[in-house]
Amino acid sequence: MPTAPHVVRDRHRARAVAMTLAAIALVAAACGNGDDGGGSAAAPDGDVAGAVFAGPAGSAEEGLEGLYEAAVANGEDTVILAVSTTSAEIYGDLAAAFEEQFPEITVELKEMDFIQMGSVVQSELDAGQRTADVVTNAFLALKPMIDAGSIDESIDWSAMGVPDERVAEAGFVFQADGLCTTVVYNPDVIDEADLPDDLEGFLESEWSNQLSTLPSNGVACMGFYALREGLEETTELVEGLRDNGMIFTDDAEQLMLAGERPVIVFHYSITAPRLEEQGAPVAEKLYPGTGVFRTRVAVVEDTPVPNAARLLTAWMVSPEAMEIFEDYHQGGQGFVGDPDSMLVTRTEALGQDPTDETFFVYETIDNFADRAEAASTFRELFVG
Amino acid sequence: MAAPSLPVQSPSVVRARARALTTALSDRGFSIVTIGTVALIVGVPVAFMVVSSFRGPGTVLPLAPAAEWTGENYAEVVSTTLVSTAGDTLVFVLGSLVVAVGFGLPLAYLLERTDLPGRRLLLLFLFAPLLLAPITNAQAWSVLISPETGLLNQVLRLVLPVERGPLDTQSALGMVLAQGFTYVPMVALFLGPALANVDAPLEEASRTSGAGPLTTFRRVTLKLLAPAILSVTLLLAVFLLGQFEIPLVFGIGSGLQPLGIVIFSLLNPPASVPSYGQIAAYSTLMTTVSYALILGYGFLTRRGDRFATVTGKGHRANLTSLGTWRWPAFIAVAGFLLLTAGMRLFVIVWQSLLPFRGPVSWEAFTEQASLDAYRRVIGDSRFLEAVQVTAIVSIGSAVITTLIGLAMAWVVARSGSGRIRRRALDLLASSSLAVPSPVAAFAFLLLFLALNQFLPLYGSMFALMVAYCFRVGVAYRMSSAALLQIGSQLEEASALSGGSPLTTFRRVVLPLLAPTIVVLLVLGLVTGINEFTVPLFLSSQGPQPLSVYTYGLLSNQQQSAAAAAGVLTLVTVLVMAAAAAWAGRRLRGSSR
Structure with a gap:
């Protein structure tokens, strides 16, 4: 459908304003307020771990306002955001905050198991269905969309006021990091000292029927381990764990808390802090090969609401949104490159420096396909 | 040669003929529309899946x-997981049947057929868990038989x-x-009338020939019931x-991975688009097996008259006296129902009150029990949306199913439609029973996705x-019986x-059908509220029905909230069942 001339004019105006403001912000940043960034963490991998949180960008709000005006002028009143079921609550909070700030746009959440997201959205795009306008997930989960070229890579996020350290490859912006915590356990049942020194230790008979993992997150986290140890070795490990009675279940945390299966292997860092808050017996241990997944946000190619989708995406990495996000997660997710991030504090309390490339494995645009392949292999070990 | 004169017909004869013709035409039109509608709902998705x-x-x-x-989809399926899936499915189905029939038949x-005391109360206990949503039932079992803490x-x-x-x-x-224990009430439900x-x-x-009650049950009752048992088993x-x-709820690992789990897993591969063709091939093969079972069921049902003992000539169905075994039998039945049915309901309520899973104890109750999970669920806007979606979809589908079921029954029993049309309807009705739920859900998903452009x-x-x-x-079978x-x-x-x-x-x-219509509507509503597989496969957009919402909580580690949602669903179903029972009684009274 042709776009009305006034809308095109509005879009151009908004873009021009955003670009100007972004340029001013860049100049201001270059003039040296580096201390505000609060980050001088050494970056072993400039692409991922080295992203340093730089604080609010002066131009962001102006850029957002421009996008909002354009979205309203274009009649873009609803934007669909695909989120992982496990994160639906926090994205509900974020959506509410967004709607409060931009009252003429409604955010509709499209919830699904995290590993299905790319597949479901891509299938719906193939079927010509109105689907998600914005997706938020790790590269791994969005692989079918990336492979099909369904992510809008043409957007210049910097020009829209998104801080540089939040701008990622392939049209994405960074939202937050999380850990594929290798072991989460019930300290009322298991003494930390009794945990083996490496994951192979869990192949011993004393751990028989003591282990579980989540169906989707488990294989995704095993994928990180495979990036470090090799697919063959990790497959052998996973087969051994399976033969030692490890199960894939959505009930993993409850089984762990009840002491039924007190150890979750290859868990993720999101829920443990919240369980701790509720007074549940939960502790974590990191092993070499712990993965760092990065939640990224992107606009779906040819979305019918381009301005609203860009606005939501850019807003989701704004300081205001990130504050809500980090408060909710209490260290379960944060920004590895930001020393003030609760995730960093939490990881350091577990005895590790989250920027230590020799210990952690980071998801990048170059390795996510290998991780996906590994994840498929591990899934097949349990379900043919 | 004079032209032959046309016979003169009186206006009343012409009117009567015209009315007969109109009736015949509307009859024909009605039956064609009915067959077409059922074919669209039942035949097209399955046929499309087979083609796919x-x-x-x-x-x-x-x-x-x-x-x-x-033909590669079949080659791929046969060369990979078909054998292991078929094996696991066979163990799962046969094992569950042995348990269900083994316990259900004596029960x-x-x-x-006996003078067991408190039969009404026991029947209530037996059938109560049927109202639990399947996903909540699965959660209850998972809590109940946890190796360490399961009650x-x-x-x-x-x-x-x-x-x-x-x-x-x-x-x-x-x-x-x-x-198997989940299906015990269904065995009792289906075999009850045959036993009576x-x-x-x-x-x-x-007995007068000297055989004891057990021998009589084994050598007389069981033999008379053989076709009924076999058809119910099928x-x-x-x-x-x-x-x-x-x-799904028990988890994937050392247990069994039957057909449903495999289809669900294939539909949700990690980080890739599912292979629709392979799933369709899988589903087609399994549907073939299922169809064979349904045909067997139909065959046995038709041949059942060879074993008929209700002849209308001095038929009696006296109760067998259990004598001194009355109370021991009561304790055994009550104990069994308490362990398998009562405990299921109890643990779901228990779990909804406790924040985490753990052993049942008074200490845990006094220290941790709260209504927090209920507050959380009721305060969750997604729950209210789920209730709304469930209400709309369940009511809509219950009404549609009832209307179509009645129309089908009418066409077969009353309309005087041809044999082919009646057979077509019967075949479609059988098909609707023969296709396993995950297969039907996948067939609809595939059809809706593929046709979405148009x-x-x-x-x-x-x-x-x-x-x-x-x-x-x-609905068709029940309407036929009533009609x-x-x-x-x-x-x-x-x-x-x-x-x-x-x-x-x-x-x-x-008016005469009203009680049946009420039953059909309630059955449709309860089925709609508890339906899990279809919405799990189909509803990826917007608010989801209660069953999928509950599963979302469960898979998101929120056991207490999931249990609370399950209890709230159960209460809703109970209220509806009670209202329907009341309405049914009123209607039966007025139709007399």
């Missing part, structure tokens, strides 16, 4: 330009010398027992082929509503008195 199984590459939608005809006998295991350990278990969600035995109809004199003759086997809530139904509530109507065969009980003389009398077909239907048939 020959389209490839598998990851491409069957109508996409890149799709071609191929039905005791409740129907059932705690009780069993009081009498068995084991430190852990003895039941385990991760063993094939645990899975089969949970599924066994002619008592035959059993009395056996029907349950078809239902079991599609069951996957219990395996018919944008995918993701809509209407699509869910249509898919919920898939089991229209049940056959209404003598056609009443309708003929109405017609002779000048009543049009519509008036006759409205003023004669409808």
